[in-house]
Amino acid sequence: MTGSEWEGSGRSWRGGIALGAALVLALMLIALILRVSNAAHARDQAASAERHAYNVMLLVRGVGGSMARSEAALGRFILNGDPNVGTIYYDEWVDAGSQLDQLKALTHDDPDQAQLVAGLDLLYDQRGDELAQAAAQAAQRKGWQAVKLFSRAAESNTVPSITRSLVAIEQGQRQILATRAQQSQDLTSEANSFAYLLSLTGIALVLVAVGLGFATAYALAERRRSDALADEETGRAFSLESAVAERTRELSQTNRRLETEMAERAAAEAQLRQAQKMDAVGRLTGGIAHDFNNMLAVVVGGLELARRRLEKMGGGDEVTRQIDSAMEGAERAAALTRRLLGFARAEPLLPEGLDPAALIAGMLDMLDRTIGERVEIATEVAPDAWSVWVDKHQLENAILNLAVNARDAMAGHGRLLIALDNLALDDGEVGDAAAGDYVRIRVEDVGAGMSAAVLERVFEPFFTTKPAGQGTGLGLSQIFGFVRESQGEVAIRSTEGVGTAVSLYLPRYAGATASVDPIEPPLPANAPTGEPILLVEDDPRVLAATRGALEELGHRPVACESGTEALALLETRPDLRLIVTDVVMPGMTGPELIAAVRLQRPDIGALFVSGFVGEAGDATNLAGGELLRKPFTIAQLGRAVGDALAKLDAAAAPAPATARISAPRRARRAAAAG
Ligand code: ADP
Ligand code: MG
Numbered sequence: 001m002t003g004s005e006w007e008g009s010g011r012s013w014r015g016g017i018a019l020g021a022a023l024v025l026a027l028m029l030i031a032l033i034l035r036v037s038n039a040a041h042a043r044d045q046a047a048s049a050e051r052h053a054y055n056v057m058l059l060v061r062g063v064g065g066s067m068a069r070s071e072a073a074l075g076r077f078i079l080n081g082d083p084n085v086g087t088i089y090y091d092e093w094v095d096a097g098s099q100l101d102q103l104k105a106l107t108h109d110d111p112d113q114a115q116l117v118a119g120l121d122l123l124y125d126q127r128g129d130e131l132a133q134a135a136a137q138a139a140q141r142k143g144w145q146a147v148k149l150f151s152r153a154a155e156s157n158t159v160p161s162i163t164r165s166l167v168a169i170e171q172g173q174r175q176i177l178a179t180r181a182q183q184s185q186d187l188t189s190e191a192n193s194f195a196y197l198l199s200l201t202g203i204a205l206v207l208v209a210v211g212l213g214f215a216t217a218y219a220l221a222e223r224r225r226s227d228a229l230a231d232e233e234t235g236r237a238f239s240l241e242s243a244v245a246e247r248t249r250e251l252s253q254t255n256r257r258l259e260t261e262m263a264e265r266a267a268a269e270a271q272l273r274q275a276q277k278m279d280a281v282g283r284l285t286g287g288i289a290h291d292f293n294n295m296l297a298v299v300v301g302g303l304e305l306a307r308r309r310l311e312k313m314g315g316g317d318e319v320t321r322q323i324d325s326a327m328e329g330a331e332r333a334a335a336l337t338r339r340l341l342g343f344a345r346a347e348p349l350l351p352e353g354l355d356p357a358a359l360i361a362g363m364l365d366m367l368d369r370t371i372g373e374r375v376e377i378a379t380e381v382a383p384d385a386w387s388v389w390v391d392k393h394q395l396e397n398a399i400l401n402l403a404v405n406a407r408d409a410m411a412g413h414g415r416l417l418i419a420l421d422n423l424a425l426d427d428g429e430v431g432d433a434a435a436g437d438y439v440r441i442r443v444e445d446v447g448a449g450m451s452a453a454v455l456e457r458v459f460e461p462f463f464t465t466k467p468a469g470q471g472t473g474l475g476l477s478q479i480f481g482f483v484r485e486s487q488g489e490v491a492i493r494s495t496e497g498v499g500t501a502v503s504l505y506l507p508r509y510a511g512a513t514a515s516v517d518p519i520e521p522p523l524p525a526n527a528p529t530g531e532p533i534l535l536v537e538d539d540p541r542v543l544a545a546t547r548g549a550l551e552e553l554g555h556r557p558v559a560c561e562s563g564t565e566a567l568a569l570l571e572t573r574p575d576l577r578l579i580v581t582d583v584v585m586p587g588m589t590g591p592e593l594i595a596a597v598r599l600q601r602p603d604i605g606a607l608f609v610s611g612f613v614g615e616a617g618d619a620t621n622l623a624g625g626e627l628l629r630k631p632f633t634i635a636q637l638g639r640a641v642g643d644a645l646a647k648l649d650a651a652a653a654p655a656p657a658t659a660r661i662s663a664p665r666r667a668r669r670a671a672a673a674g
Contacts, residue, residue, distance in 0.1 A: 032198045039191035046184030053177040059103045066096035078138040120165040127158045293611025296631035301545030353513040371407040380419040389509035394482045401475040402443035409447025417444040433489035437508035444501040450494040529554030536581040563588025583610035605648045
């Protein structure tokens with residue numbers, strides 16, 4: 001039993017007793033009141049009985065008196081014969097009779113008295129007759145007779161009988177009176193004592209009431225105190241409960257945070273693993289591409305030389321066709337290698353002025369082949385589309401990636417739109433793009449679209465929703481990087497179940513554009529020839545092919561396989577104005593060689609030939625030299641050598657106008673080659 005329960009039962013116990021006592025007292029009080037009123041009533045009755053007895057006694061005396069006065073008046077009447085006195089006799093007798101009647105009425109409920117009164121009544125009649133005889137004699141003036149009768153009447157025994165009867169009645173009444181008086185006294189004292197008891201009870205009641213009041217006040221105070229205690233307990237329980245709830249909430253929050261942290265850590269670890277994997281893949285791809293380009297340079301060079309020889313010999317068309325198709329294969333291989341390098345991000349941006357409409361037109365065949373026949377490709381190209389200043393291969397790569405994403409979103413079946421238009425943007429109209437003129441390339445599909453959650457993350461590197469092996473999550477992140485580096489912006493509009501449109505905003509370029517025409521322009525007729533050129537290349541087959549190509553172009557190449565050899569050669573050949581060198585070589589790299597040579601001969605020209613501009617050749621190292629990508633055609637080599645020589649001529653003497661036009665463009669390319 002708890003404290004409050006105990007107190008509660010104690011309280012009810014005390015309350016019960018108090019109530020019982022009050023009830024008993026009240027009952028006693030009611031009984032007393034009844035008793036007192038009974039006693040008062042009895043006393044009143046006794047008093048009235050007393051009064052009654054007095055009345056009876058008075059009447060008894062009255063009867064006796066009237067009879068005595070009547071007899072006395074009769075005596076006088078007999079003697080003097082005065083009629084007035086006779087009237088007194090008569091009246092007094094009648095009066096006694098009526099008093100006797102009253103007495104009868106008063107005593108009829110008391111049998112003893114009634115009997116006595118009845119006896120008295122008989123005696124009254126008897127005596128009346130005796131007196132009436134004497135009175136009649138006197139009235140007839142027979143005085144004597146009357147005296148005789150009167151004195152006989154005086155001797156008659158009715159007189160003592162009447163007296164006895166009167167005394168008996170009076171004595172009876174006295175007896176009754178005494179009893180009544182005693183009774184009345186008893187009752188009065190009883191009533192008094194009851195009244196006394198009553199007042200005592202009243203006092204007791206008042207005391208009990210006061211006690212009850214105190215008890216009630218105490219109980220109320222108790223109740224208030226225990227209520228307060230209970231309130232306090234409830235409050236404590238409530239605050240305990242809310243504290244528990246708070247702790248639980250905190251715990252679950254911590255739990256959630258831990259879970260999120262764990263998930264984030266797992267995701268970060270997965271991302272790191274993926275990044276490391278991609279890094280390794282990138283290195284591997286870069287290395288492979290480098291070797292591949294070297295081999296392709298040999299193949300392309302060899303094929304071209306063979307074709308030229310054949311042409312000179314006036315050889316058969318059949319062989320030329322074979323060589324051309326082999327050449328096409330080699331060029332495709334070169335394009336593939338370039339894409340591989342782009343994917344591995346091993347290739348720096350080489351921006352140039354481009355006509356995007358021509359670029360898109362040139363890509364359509366390849367896109368058709370890549371994304372399959374079941375995807376219909378439509379184009380909406382504005383006829384007056386502006387030029388852009390971007391890396392051509394990267395842009396091609398971006399468009400290809402968008403097309404592949406679109407194909408995947410349409411499950412290989414649907415309509416793909418490539419749109420191109422001009423646009424003047426305000427500051428902040430699209431993403432972070434600054435105000436200005438832009439070319440917009442929009443690739444739109446009718447595929448699955450993206451949820452908001454996916455849309456939010458698409459630019460994250462390695463974010464993909466495609467199953468392992470099908471997506472790398474690098475497509476959009478690369479596009480984003482490339483477009484941002486080109487001062488452009490990417491915007492995506494996508495509705496789930498409806499489709500997606502990805503827009504590339506590329507800043508307008510006001511300068512001239514390079515031709516994206518795959519058909520090579522012929523070498524200018526006035527191209528310089530007979531130039532002594534130092535050729536440095538560590539791969540002997542590439543060296544042989546390049547040397548053959550230079551000879552084919554009419555130059556006089558001096559070949560060597562390393563930087564040290566080249567430095568030694570230059571000592572003895574001051575006539576060498578131009579060095580054509582590989583970039584990545586064991587020992588001394590191409591840029592290192594040029595830097596060393598320029599210490600002695602700052603005016604010497606340099607043309608870098610590279611299959612992979614990766615770690616070994618960053619932009620600063622390539623500064624002051626032209627860059628030719630492997631594999632190259634003889635014509636490309638011829639133009640590159642011609643440009644380099646023209647630049648040397650321009651530096652030596654005031655240049656002709658034509659050289660000025662081409663030189664700055666090439667220089668910009670090299671400067672941006674980082
Ligand atoms: P990947 O194609 O390797 O998954 P991307 O960076 O190209 O990587 O794309 C990332 C993700 O963005 C895709 O996995 C896909 O969920 C979503 N996505 C990209 N392009 C589209 C598109 N055209 N329609 C629907 N979802 C797309
Ligand atoms: Mg993709």
